[in-house]
Amino acid sequence: MVLTIIGHPVSTCTRRVKTALYEKGVEFNLQVIDWPGGEHRTEAHLQKQPFGQVPVLIEEDGFILYESRAISRYIAAKYANQGTKLLPDPSDLKAVALFEQAASVELADFDPPASGLAYEKIIKPRTGLTTDEKRVQTLNETLKSKLDGYERILSKHKYLAGEELTLVDLFHLPYAATTELLAPELYESHPKVHAWYKELKERPSWKKANEGL
Amino acid sequence: MIRIRWVLELTRLILEIIGADMSTCTRRVKVVLYEKGVDFVIKPIDWATGEHKSEAHLSKQPFGQIPVLEDDGFILFESRAIGRYIAAKYADQGTKLLPNPEDLRAVALLEQAACIEQSDFEPNVGGIAMEKVFNPFKGIATDEARFKKHVETFGTKLDGYERILSKQKYLAGDELTVVDLWHLPHGEIAEKYAPEVFEAHPKFNAWWQSLKNRSSWIKANEKGNLL
Numbered sequence: 001m002v003l004t005i006i007g008h009p010v011s012t013c014t015r016r017v018k019t020a021l022y023e024k025g026v027e028f029n030l031q032v033i034d035w036p037g038g039e040h041r042t043e044a045h046l047q048k049q050p051f052g053q054v055p056v057l058i059e060e061d062g063f064i065l066y067e068s069r070a071i072s073r074y075i076a077a078k079y080a081n082q083g084t085k086l087l088p089d090p091s092d093l094k095a096v097a098l099f100e101q102a103a104s105v106e107l108a109d110f111d112p113p114a115s116g117l118a119y120e121k122i123i124k125p126r127t128g129l130t131t132d133e134k135r136v137q138t139l140n141e142t143l144k145s146k147l148d149g150y151e152r153i154l155s156k157h158k159y160l161a162g163e164e165l166t167l168v169d170l171f172h173l174p175y176a177a178t179t180e181l182l183a184p185e186l187y188e189s190h191p192k193v194h195a196w197y198k199e200l201k202e203r204p205s206w207k208k209a210n211e212g213l
Numbered sequence: 214m215i216r217i218r219w220v221l222e223l224t225r226l227i228l229e230i231i232g233a234d235m236s237t238c239t240r241r242v243k244v245v246l247y248e249k250g251v252d253f254v255i256k257p258i259d260w261a262t263g264e265h266k267s268e269a270h271l272s273k274q275p276f277g278q279i280p281v282l283e284d285d286g287f288i289l290f291e292s293r294a295i296g297r298y299i300a301a302k303y304a305d306q307g308t309k310l311l312p313n314p315e316d317l318r319a320v321a322l323l324e325q326a327a328c329i330e331q332s333d334f335e336p337n338v339g340g341i342a343m344e345k346v347f348n349p350f351k352g353i354a355t356d357e358a359r360f361k362k363h364v365e366t367f368g369t370k371l372d373g374y375e376r377i378l379s380k381q382k383y384l385a386g387d388e389l390t391v392v393d394l395w396h397l398p399h400g401e402i403a404e405k406y407a408p409e410v411f412e413a414h415p416k417f418n419a420w421w422q423s424l425k426n427r428s429s430w431i432k433a434n435e436k437g438n439l440l
Contacts, residue, residue, distance in 0.1 A: 050376035051333060065321050067328035074321040090314050097289050097298040104291035107331045109276060152275035 006031045006048070007055035012174035013068035014055045015209045019170050020072035022205035024083035069171055076167050086167040095162065102160040102168040113143035114175035121182050140183060147190045154192035173206050228253040231273070232280035233260070234436035237342070237398035238292040239280045244394050245296040247429035249307035293331070296391050310391045319386065326385040326392040337367035338399035345406045346439050364407045371414045378416040397430055405440055
């Protein structure tokens with residue numbers, strides 16, 4: 001029963017899913033989408049992913065799921081009994097709540113400025129657009145202030161949802177990596193965050209997800 | 214003595230939300246509490262004196278934000294996490310707002326919808342709200358170019374919503390979930406400033422109108438909203 005991931009090796013969101021799959025030891029086929037050819041905008045793709053994005057999971061019986069974090073959560077739950085434990089016990093309502101708190105923080109506080117910086121400084125130059133330096137400054141300031149919050153959290157416990165690693169820590173990797181490239185001083189000024197990130201990026205699953213890039 | 218203890222017991226049973234009645238994120242929690250028929254009190258925060266930046270508040274909410282739930286000593290922040298916790302803890306009362314946790318695929322489709330709301334809907338309606346409500350409130354002029362860009366992107370994302378809501382009644386399937394309700398606070402601001410985008414997407418608009426008219430949302434707005 002091999003599942004298919006429609007995606008692309010360089011895509012941050014595809015690598016987010018690949019990391020979860022490797023942590024759980026789940027086999028998959030990567031079906032590479034023809035992005036330059038506009039395959040993501042075809043009717044065939046929009047039927048599966050109505051926003052024209054990747055990745056998309058397709059299971060052997062035809063079940064379709066998109067959004068990298070939803071796919072990763074599904075894998076972590078379906079294969080709960082193998083590989084790394086990545087989710088809290090579903091019957092522990094408070095542990096689940098703290099996991100969801102961390103998951104919301106990642107999406108609301110970290111992802112917007114970190115991915116925004118990556119868009120301005122990596123994607124735009126690559127696609128012939130001009131970096132908006134004023135926006136870069138704003139994004140840097142926002143990310144710095146959000147990392148102040150992260151520093152508080154990681155001074156209280158080892159990982160974002162508590163003392164154990166969860167999927168939410170791994171969700172940060174793609175844009176934590178670009179932040180290391182684009183604004184390393186932010187890590188220097190936030191030592192707990194830096195230590196947490198340094199440990200995460202050494203995980204074999206993340207290294208494997210980035211193989212060849 | 215017995216009466217005093219009864220009062221103490223009763224107050225511990227009432228959830229406390231540190232927040233503000235009119236705040237979008239506080240109302241995102243209030244709507245869930247009303248759907249589940251759960252008693253709560255709002256503990257207002259003194260924004261004017263910077264209470265949200267005080268050490269006391271930061272030790273509960275490290276980003277200096279509201280709302281924060283205090284449930285008999287358990288502290289939780291992020292309006293969506295609070296909503297999920299309420300919906301799970303009080304699963305057996307009020308409106309059903311989460312799928313059966315054993316149904317992994319139904320849960321996956323909820324999580325897919327939750328990601329869509331936070332990644333595709335929120336940045337654009339949040340951006341519209343920032344330009345037209347929050348920035349002016351802080352004395353910052355609306356950046357009309359940024360507002361226009363948010364409206365444009367919002368329209369593109371609603372094309373995706375239109376596809377989904379042409380196939381099913383709600384965002385995660387045919388049943389209402391917490392995720393549908395999360396769209397309300399910033400969505401209503403976006404509707405005020407970009408109504409044409411709503412009208413251009415009829416399936417989305419029908420779903421939207423039905424949510425807006427839920428008594429839980431009308432009640433959540435009773436003490437004022439930002440329109």
